[in-house]
Amino acid sequence: AQDDMAGGMSFEFTDEQIEASPYLQSVLSRLDETYDTSDFAKEGPYRIAFAAQGTSNAWSALMDAHAYWYVEHLGEEVVSEFMYGDAQRSADIQVPQVEDLLAQEPDAMILVPMGAAALSAPVERAMMQGVPVVLCASAVETDNFVTEVGTNLWTVGANLAQWIVDQLDGEGNVLVMVGVPGVTTSDVMEEGAQAVFDANPGINILDKQPGFWSTAEAKTIMETWLTQHGDNVDAIWSGGAQMSQGIISAYLDAGLDIPPIGGGEWQNGFLRLALEHDIDYLAWQYPNAMITLCIDAALQILAGEPIPRFIDFSGVIPNSEPFTDEQGAEYFREEWSDDVHGPITMPDEKLAELGFATMDDG
Amino acid sequence: MKLIQTYETGAGSSPWRLRKFVADYGVYIALAILLLAGALLTPKLYAVDTIAVVMRQASQLGIVAIGQTLILLVAGLDLSVSGVFIMTSVVMAEVGNGRDEMVIPAIATALALGGIVGLGNGWLVTKRRVPPFVATLGMLVLVKGATQAYTRGVPGGFVPEILGIVNRSWSFLSIPLILWLGLSAIFIFVLRGTAYGRRVYAVGSNIEAARLSGIPVDAIRISIYVLGSLFAVISGIVLTGYVLYVDRFIGSGLDLDSIAAAVVGGTAFTGGRGGLLGTIAGVLIIQILSTMVVLLGLDVEVQFIIKGLVILGAVTLYSVANADS
Amino acid sequence: MQTERSGIGAPDAAFPNMSEYILEMLNISKSFAGVEALKDVTLRCKPGLVYGLVGENGAGKSTLMKILAGAYRADAGEIVFKGQRRDQATTADIINSGISIIYQELALVPQMSVADNIFLGREPRHPLGILNLKQLYTRAGDLLARLGITLDLRLPVSELTIAQQQLVEIAKALSQNADLIVMDEPSAILAGDELDQLFSIIANLIEQGVTIIYISHRLEEVFRIADEVTVLKDGEVVAARPLAALDRPTLVELMVGRSLDEIFPQTQRERGELLLVAENIATDTILQDVSLEVYAGEILGIAGMVGSGRTELARALFGADALTSGHIKRIGKDDAAWSSPAQAIRAGLALVPEDRKRHGLFTALSVRINLTLPILSRLTRLGIVRRKAEERVVQAARERLSIVMSAPDQETQFLSGGNQQKVVLAKWLETAPDIIILDEPTRGVDVGAKFEIYKLMRQLNDRGIAIIMISSELPEIIGMSDRILVMNDGRVAGELTREEAGEARIIEMATRSERAHKPA
């Protein structure tokens, strides 16, 4: 058995679990590997391409904001040009966009992939062209990239499930709401959760449905679930904070007591709701500020320094560990808008400038 | 004269009468079959609170579908509604900014902006003669882009709490349901009993003849597109109250669903044919179906497949009924 | 082209096991939506003859022919063509077996060129479905040349006037080298030379042994060319006789079921005050420099050749096409001017258009809605329609014009052609106009209804209403008009009084060439 510290929580994998999950195999092996980047070494300043998820939601908009802020902070003598592509959350758009970015012959590329397989060949082509690729927040199918910044999402899913099992003392009815089927981030979390639930025969999964990381979709499904299972639900596993909000909202409308929710994030709106209604939850984190680590990784590669093939942000970015409702009040920020995902590593004024926060009461 | 009497005394051949019945009431037959299936497979469907939930959710689709039906009646189509939802949601947060007393100005602003989008659609379709499909698709990209450019990714402010009132149910009654059925009733009457309604059908049926009959065809069409966008705004407000949060993918899918609901309900693409009674049934079919999928614990992929098959099935009913006449 | 035909001279050789008939339609019945359109109809045709098929509007003529074409299936009965059962055949089979049909409602693809339309479905081709364009154009060109029609073969037919489209339709039917040609009111929009041309084409075909079924409401045409006449009434054959055994009054009586006084109704009237003046108007169509005056209580006839701009004139007067110069003024009503149909209607004008399917009718809507559309403001209170008032209007219209319909809520697409025309007419009469423009008002209307319409026109005159009537039927123009404007190439070629007018005179003015100076 192997042990991994992911999201600040340790988890013991069985050999069978590793056997069954290519994702785990890849992450675990890459944690110990380093990449020899001497081929990529060159003099600065650098031209860096950033193929982003885009401005289509708050999480990625904040990631972009962090990126632009950080590049500015580093100065022109470090990064002379920062090329940007907005994938509008779609792999269809991102694949040609990566090609367009590569046509500008950047020194390195940072990619937030919108499809694990869709972006594999483009990533390989970039590497073949001599452009080192840093994957940010999600992986691709191929192994031919320099490094990935993120966290072990399998462990995240498993930890959320384990927390539920612990809350229920191993017995109870659980509903599972996953993100978007087919998206790696969602599928891997689900895989981890399922592994834990499978290992606890006292847990009865009532139903599993996708909530498409949308508050409205999640609420619609939760409403139907409630008409069906009513107060027969002992806990809910949720793949994201927006969905947890929808789940809570459905409970509030139905006037039922809200069971423990395994799954939330440092998202201001979720924390507000959870605080107001005193909900038991375990929140994990996926800080958009990890983009600064990605930029650092790109610079390290271009400097020719060896680099680990998997960089876990937790422990590196301050306050990025999981937390429960007991710490919720410490994380919640009155002056931030509902959409803000912490932790934020850029200055507060920046956040206000972008319209994410009010400065007057902060 | 003999011909007339045969018909009026109802002595027509019976297969024909059956077909006509199916053509006129096909969607209700489909709905009845679905309800029957529901009674057998998922009796939970008939619990008061399930009905309340289904009706409240159906209202979100239903309100957009009123607008979509009106637009289809003038041989148009509106793909821009999901852009209007997002815009509405952002306006509720930006203008409403968490303050209940600002909810009226917020709604007024959203309606005004929606009106402008509708005018844009109408202008493209009438004055520039752009096919509605592309005109409204272009507007969709434009409205989304403009909303994004304005908010720079994230809206400031919160959705006023008071909008959460749309989530209250009294037995199976709720504000969205009352809005949906009330607006439907009003527009059923408008279409059937007013000069405006007649003109809408005329424009959809033969635009050139309508113009020569002195009907201000462009004004009618533009007004219909404006109405369509206003219904999208109303639906957007209900959706925003539903989640009490600015969800960037709010109501995605309602554009195609609203078209499907209208068409399943018997409104023709070619304009001038159909109406809101059918649309109500179409909306219920689509909504009950997705609720049943969850109640049955089916996978989403199955849901997609069933939804497609039901659309096909309902429409086949019409085409078979209308065949050879 | 016709030389490629085979077997016509010797019918017995071509279809050996057969009677003397090339076509037998036996005991055909058909009902639509509960209405019996045809009851036990039998029609037999011998090769080389012209069969007139007449009857009132809605009698079932077009339906019978559509059944022959395979476009509809009969409920009962059999069809034998050239000795073979054909009642289950598809349209393609029918065309290939040697029947071609000119439909009452034009059957052309508007966006396609003249040549493409003529050979639609039978394009000259190389192997692998590749078009032989050279042959397509030469054959189409030859065909039109032989028919004496000159049209640009590459022009989309949507660019043609409907009369020109009708000629294309005839060319299309002829190109099929059929043994039997059905013509469903081919002459309704033809006049003068075109009509003569049509008759000489028919004569030519007969000589070659082709059989023709000719449907028309213009009885003089039937008397001119038919060998035998079949009369349909309410979906039943009431007579099938050699022409020689018929005279006009008998035929009319057979069709209408009573004898009819077929004289243009006259009234004793004074010309009223000046109602409308148009001065030097032109539009961006062919209309140029047209001036006219319209007086209360008169009928102003507009005559001219196909394409002379009469329809354009009507549209310009009604505000449907924008004027590029000149102006139109309504005298008396605050001297109003207008630039849209809506304003024209308010100024007291009405237009019964020539192309009723495209410009006059809402085919998917009920008779009720069609009838009351322009007068809704009169039938509504606060925008809400008053059902009773509406019902009265519908009933009155139905009786006044004897519109045959199953119920006021019947969709107008299911009315026969003539009844559709009556609906359009009735709709405009309801607006109580001062000036009413009738563009080919009796086109496709049966004799009975035609004289109803004439009488109605007179009644309108008596009430002081002015009528501008465009017609390609010269007897009608001469019989009804107080004054006649003759159009030629988009201009007014002259004005004739009723006394001066005669067919020859009008045709001469309408065709006099002033184009010598024009570039070719």
Add this chain to the structure above:
Amino acid sequence: MNSAAAFFKAKSEGRARAVFLRRNGPILMVYAFILLLVVIGITQSERFFTERNLANVARQSAFLGIVALGQMLVILTAGIDLSVGSLVKVSILVSAIVMNGESANVLPAILATLALGVIVGLIHGFLINELRIAPFIVTLASLVILRGIGLTISSSPVGKASREVMMFYVKKVGPVPIIALMFFALVIVTLLLLRYTVFGKYLYAIGGNTEVARLSGLPVKKTRYGVYVLCSLSAAVTGLLWLSRMGVGDPAIGDGIELQTITAVIIGGTSLFGGRASVLGTLGGVLLLGITANLLVMLGVNQFIQGLIQGVIIVAAVALYKQEGD
């Protein structure tokens, strides 16, 4: 020759030309628009007018363009195919699974994918022809059903392209990517198909007036089957190209392609009412959308206004010229 005929002759020569110009003016406008974007690209970015980027744009155009050609044929018959995006998705999955990284499986994979296209096209044809359901509804239902089938096959990446298939994507003839060549070849074939074949003529006739086509004895049903099969095939081929582009079968691809193709086709002056189509116009529409996306990246346009700019360009492109009525 009678007088009316003489009159028409005098007028008709000029008219044919005027009609041609009226019909094609919009297409010239689209190309003018493209030219404008190219000028902006050349003057504002050093890297836009490089062999590499142009090859890039040309290759990318093939992905939208091939489906757009199929879509155009369907629209020409007054139909529409909303299912192409979902079909691309399913095609990618099927081809990836069958190929499974083996060179020996390339042919079976291609055949299986094309067969899939044929089957889907035939089903569309059946529903439209025999059950007489409007194409919009048939293909809308099919969009939803195929998406479901795609997810049923796999909701995560599956299968693998063989080495040669992956190399096909980068292969070039001189400076031109082979995929771009393939697309331009298809453009020419479609052009010839519409202009010089009976099938092409029938597409116009059915779109112009189906009833007339039927009464003229055209094989309306067969032609409709044919055109829906062609359109589905274009989606299947595009699925194969995507596999070559990605190397692995990813269900994340395909959503929204239908809207893009329809936009491109309409920008190119094809009438949604049927009966009128322009191959060169469709090419223009595809290039306009492709170059716009490319330029947004090349010029480093502020991320917040990219969507707005795209919206403005699409609306302007369709609104700039008054489209002819039906």
